[in-house]
Amino acid sequence: MSKLLTSGKYFHILVPLISVVLGLMVGAIIMLAAGYNPILAYQSIVESVFLQPYYTGETIRAMIPLVLAGLSVAFAFRTGLFNIGVEGQLLAGWFVSVATAIFFGHLPKVVLLPLSILAGGIAGGVWGIIPGFLKARFKVHEVISTIMMNYIALYTTNYLIKHYLYTQGERTPNIPDNASLASPMLANLTQGSRLHWGFIVAIIAGLLMWFILWKTTRGYELRAVGFSPGASRYAGINVERNIVLSMAFSGMFAGLAGTMEGLGTYQYMMINASFIGIGFNGIAVALLGLNTVVGVFLSGALFSALQTGGLTMQSDAGVPVDLINIVIALIIFFVGSSYVIKWVLNRLAKRGEKN
Amino acid sequence: MIKKRIAVLAACIVVLATILAGCGNNGSSAGSTKKSSFKAGMVTDTGGVDDKSFNQSSWEGLKKFGKDNGLAVGSGVKYLQSKQPTDYAPNLNQLVQQKYNIIFGIGFLMQSDLQKVAEQHPDAHFGLIDSVAVDKNNKPLKNVASLTFKEQQGSFLVGVVAGMTTKTNKVGFIGGINSELIKKFENGFKAGVKSVNPKAQIFAQYAGDFNAPDKGQSIASTIYGKGADIIYASAGNTGNGVFTEAKTRTRSGKKVWVIGVDKDQYSEGLPENVTLTSMVKRVDQAIYDTTAKAKKGKFPGGQVIEYGLAEKGVGIAPTTKNVKPSVLAQVKKYQDKIIKGDIVVPTTDNEYKTYLSSLAK
Numbered sequence: 001m002s003k004l005l006t007s008g009k010y011f012h013i014l015v016p017l018i019s020v021v022l023g024l025m026v027g028a029i030i031m032l033a034a035g036y037n038p039i040l041a042y043q044s045i046v047e048s049v050f051l052q053p054y055y056t057g058e059t060i061r062a063m064i065p066l067v068l069a070g071l072s073v074a075f076a077f078r079t080g081l082f083n084i085g086v087e088g089q090l091l092a093g094w095f096v097s098v099a100t101a102i103f104f105g106h107l108p109k110v111v112l113l114p115l116s117i118l119a120g121g122i123a124g125g126v127w128g129i130i131p132g133f134l135k136a137r138f139k140v141h142e143v144i145s146t147i148m149m150n151y152i153a154l155y156t157t158n159y160l161i162k163h164y165l166y167t168q169g170e171r172t173p174n175i176p177d178n179a180s181l182a183s184p185m186l187a188n189l190t191q192g193s194r195l196h197w198g199f200i201v202a203i204i205a206g207l208l209m210w211f212i213l214w215k216t217t218r219g220y221e222l223r224a225v226g227f228s229p230g231a232s233r234y235a236g237i238n239v240e241r242n243i244v245l246s247m248a249f250s251g252m253f254a255g256l257a258g259t260m261e262g263l264g265t266y267q268y269m270m271i272n273a274s275f276i277g278i279g280f281n282g283i284a285v286a287l288l289g290l291n292t293v294v295g296v297f298l299s300g301a302l303f304s305a306l307q308t309g310g311l312t313m314q315s316d317a318g319v320p321v322d323l324i325n326i327v328i329a330l331i332i333f334f335v336g337s338s339y340v341i342k343w344v345l346n347r348l349a350k351r352g353e354k355n
Numbered sequence: 356m357i358k359k360r361i362a363v364l365a366a367c368i369v370v371l372a373t374i375l376a377g378c379g380n381n382g383s384s385a386g387s388t389k390k391s392s393f394k395a396g397m398v399t400d401t402g403g404v405d406d407k408s409f410n411q412s413s414w415e416g417l418k419k420f421g422k423d424n425g426l427a428v429g430s431g432v433k434y435l436q437s438k439q440p441t442d443y444a445p446n447l448n449q450l451v452q453q454k455y456n457i458i459f460g461i462g463f464l465m466q467s468d469l470q471k472v473a474e475q476h477p478d479a480h481f482g483l484i485d486s487v488a489v490d491k492n493n494k495p496l497k498n499v500a501s502l503t504f505k506e507q508q509g510s511f512l513v514g515v516v517a518g519m520t521t522k523t524n525k526v527g528f529i530g531g532i533n534s535e536l537i538k539k540f541e542n543g544f545k546a547g548v549k550s551v552n553p554k555a556q557i558f559a560q561y562a563g564d565f566n567a568p569d570k571g572q573s574i575a576s577t578i579y580g581k582g583a584d585i586i587y588a589s590a591g592n593t594g595n596g597v598f599t600e601a602k603t604r605t606r607s608g609k610k611v612w613v614i615g616v617d618k619d620q621y622s623e624g625l626p627e628n629v630t631l632t633s634m635v636k637r638v639d640q641a642i643y644d645t646t647a648k649a650k651k652g653k654f655p656g657g658q659v660i661e662y663g664l665a666e667k668g669v670g671i672a673p674t675t676k677n678v679k680p681s682v683l684a685q686v687k688k689y690q691d692k693i694i695k696g697d698i699v700v701p702t703t704d705n706e707y708k709t710y711l712s713s714l715a716k
Contacts, residue, residue: 054452058445158563170464170534192475194444265441268467273532273564277439311445314436315453318429321438 023331045309057190069282085146087279093255101179124255132247416639507543509669514547571596
């Protein structure tokens with residue numbers, strides 16, 4: 001038992017698992033303190049997500065951009081970069097994919113759909129390359145520059161929508177059906193949810209990331225730079241080029257996340273008064289998922305289930321949706337304080353040995 | 356050792372939870388089973404139910420209906436809050452699945468989601484506030500009652516108050532999101548000011564957000580700084596920042612006013628007493644009426660109902676302590692003119708320009 005706990009990869013997996021359990025438990029205590037019924041609340045989440053097709057569909061729908069945003073953060077993190085700019089790259093991808101779909105609306109679906117997705121991915125990539133280049137060439141810290149880029153993306157897309165693609169309701173017109181990821185079949189299957197084909201894109205992106213990082217020489221270089229830029233440079237790896245490349249891929253995943261919202265969930269882009277938050281949630285998803293592909297999918301599923309189920313919780317158990325945000329924040333908090341969890345586990349394990 | 360401790364902890368939590376769960380269950384099941392089957396629900400936009408404005412007013416209307424008809428909050432009348440725009444559709448759908456007899460979408464931001472859900476569920480009845488729900492051919496949807504307001508008329512009246520009350524001859528307007536809807540407030544207000552005070556200077560600015568009190572405050576600071584002594588805030592929760600700024604200035608000895616919006620915001624201005632008056636938009640009344648019709652089986656589906664001064668759907672707030680009687684008399688005069696149709700209040704920038712040139716003659 002003690003060896004299992006303190007050594008090997010199981011130990012790494014244990015920390016996020018314990019964080020989730022602790023997060024849910026502390027969340028329950030807060031609900032109790034506020035006079036709500038936590039069992040009813042969690043029950044309504046589980047029931048809606050697993051037993052009601054509409055919410056299952058909505059959960060998977062919410063998972064698609066969240067997973068892509070998580071992959072984006074994780075990819076950059078593997079190269080030692082902290083990409084806070086997912087939100088901006090996502091907006092850039094969202095806008096460009098929708099704009100492409102509208103401007104080339106006459107093209108057949110076989111051409112237009114891949115073209116729009118590609119355009120969204122590239123736009124996100126370009127938005128990621130800029131801070132990557134600044135970091136590689138001028139040593140501008142990527143955290144600062146990506147945050148700035150977020151604001152530039154937010155207000156630029158708002159401006160462009162307002163002046164070139166505006167329609168009633170503070171948004172762009174709908175994209176043509178030729179560019180839509182939505183599927184009546186999936187919608188019918190899930191009692192009219194907004195589930196769309198984007199989940200295939202998310203799976204491909206996950207496979208792509210795994211392949212690049214762990215199956216190619218370039219991926220080895222990327223990860224080496226993440227472990228130690230100095231040692232990598234000494235070993236003859238071009239650190240600067242790898243930083244730009246990593247941000248390009250990271251931005252592309254983020255751009256695809258936005259594309260999924262544009263071509264799938266909404267079918268348009270609205271003027272966003274403030275950030276939509278998927279990018280920031282992506283950081284949490286990557287953190288909880290230990291920056292691995294499988295982990296990102298699992299934690300993405302957890303967060304989207306909590307968010308979607310949270311709406312039912314509000315309705316069935318009368319618990320305000322805000323509490324779900326508290327639970328999510330608690331989980332992140334516990335992951336962040338993983339050192340404490342590790343320490344406790346070690347202590348417990350040592351005592352176990354004594355006994 | 357570890358197992359024992361964890362087991363004890365787990366047991367404690369389970370016991371505690373079940374005890375409380377027991378209490379909760381008894382309460383709610385008793386509440387939901389005894390009353391009649393009519394249910395009315397609403398989905399707020401991202402401003403939330405406590406925005407001290409539009410969403411809150413809607414909920415007050417629904418709550419009042421529940422009270423008058425013996426429907427319990429939470430089972431007979433209910434609201435669902437949306438944290439982000441993606442929540443609109445699941446929330447509307449939730450109420451459909453729970454067989455609510457009428458479901459209100461609060462605000463034009465919800466329009467496209469409400470249209471989609473309404474098309475998927477032709478048997479369910481919906482109400483949309485501030486916008487007209489249409490199908491793909493631009494025809495009103497049969498199962499949606501669209502409730503809109505002539506905000507320009509009410510805004511004109513508070514404009515009259517502002518124009519006559521200002522001492523600096525400078526007034527301000529702060530809008531939420533620059534849109535067709537808020538333009539109605541802006542142009543109606545400006546027309547009202549100019550009608551009684553042609554020399555007045557009007558600063559209009561948009562925050563780009565209905566839910567950003569900080570932005571509201573910084574814009575208010577700019578406009579008051581330019582010398583305006585009255586600001587009309589038509590910006591939902593963003594407007595609360597205007598109140599904060601006005602209170603700070605009043606406390607430091609510079610008396611400034613705010614004109615509230617959507618509901619009588621007299622109490623938001625206390626204790627510094629900064630609310631001059633408010634443009635009341637009776638969303639609560641519209642929701643009450645429509646719910647009552649639906650309960651009688653006369654749901655006005657497919658109709659576009661416009662609430663104006665004549666229908667008492669918009670107007671000046673009942674609290675008039677801070678408005679001079681002479682000003683109130685003028686307001687009354689203009690109100691009659693608008694109801695009679697002698698004045699057509701402008702809604703768009705172009706109509707406002709035409710109106711201004713007609714004043715000059």
